[in-house]
Amino acid sequence: MQAVHAIRFGDPTALELVTDLPDPTPGPGEVAIDVSHSAVGLIDLFFRQGRYQDRPGMPQPPFVPGLEVAGTVRALGDGVTGLSVGEQVVAMSSGSGTGGYASVYIAKAPLTVSIEGRGIDPALAVSVIPNAAMAHVALTQVAHLVAGGSVLVHGALGGLSAGFPGVAKQLGASRVVGTVLPGKLAAGRATKLPYDRIVDSTDLHRALGDEKFDVVIDPVGGTLRTSSFDVMAPGSRLIAAGNASDDWGHQVDTNQLWFRSITVSGYNAGAFLPTHPEFVPAALAAAIEATAAGLAETDVDVLPFSQAVTAHRRMESRDVKGRIVLTPEA
Secondary structure, three states, rough: OOOOEEOOOOOHHEEEEOOOOOOOOOOOOEEEEEEEEEEEEEHHHHHOOOOOOOOOOOOOOEOOOOEEEEEEEEEEOOOOOOOOOEEEEEEEEOOOOOOOOEEEEEHHHHHHHEEEOOOOOOOHHHHHHHHHHHHHHHHHHHHHOOOOOOEEOOOOOOOOHHHHHHHHHHHOOOOEEEEEOHHEEEEEEEOOOOOOEEOOOOOOHHHHHOOOOOEEEOOOOOOHHHHHHHEEEEEEEEEEEOOOOOOOOOOOHHHHHHHHEEEEEEEEEEHHHHHHHHHHHHHHHHHHHHHHHHHHHOOEEEHHHHHHHHHHHHHHHHOOOOOEEEOOOO
């Protein structure tokens, strides 16, 4: 087996390709997957940088980054039903979220879904299906989006955010607006994702006027989180789903919550999904339907494992307009 290891915490040069590892075998309730594509996500960079190294259960070097893979079933562990060897699948990680940058991946069966016969390119599938599934859970179980509601999505082109517009439309949202930084407005307005509009996140009042939203999805954080309060309707919900701004000192004035009659809820899929597995099957099914219907189209760059350093450098420089996926070396 080949895999990309983070041999230490630090910059992208901490990533090294190892090609002579033993192939892992699945245990009870697990699926071994011959990986064709591994998604590169922002959380992979945070793990490699060591941002969460002091938190219990977080990966320690050497470890293999990666949360999501696409490929074919290699072997089934005891008790696994509903999948067959050779079947095309997508798998999401659970827990600390590692192991994806490898030619063989061991997945939990409940977090593995078949895309056999759906005609979905595996590079696109791994780029959008896991995030769309996470978006489905966030919108249905945390934000409680109802048909006819309006949704605002910050960081509209980011990996997680890109899963929201298609699923929101699928759930009956009347309007979905995305926000991006000024330098990404052109890319945002050219996106294939089903946003009704893309606007500048640096001045929401100027960009949106008096428009109000029922749900705000915020994986960005910082001052954008509190400026979002101005565009939230009474009874609306803001879902804090990340901190791409890297502003860890930002605070929310809770007096604003009761005064405006709004709710702020946190959503970390890595914590939520393992403790609420009953929501995963429906979320994955909805994600596949959204993808097959063309509601999750995004640009995907495919690089070999040997260019994992390049992939992480591009992610850090924000030189990505869609997703990056890695493939095993031939």
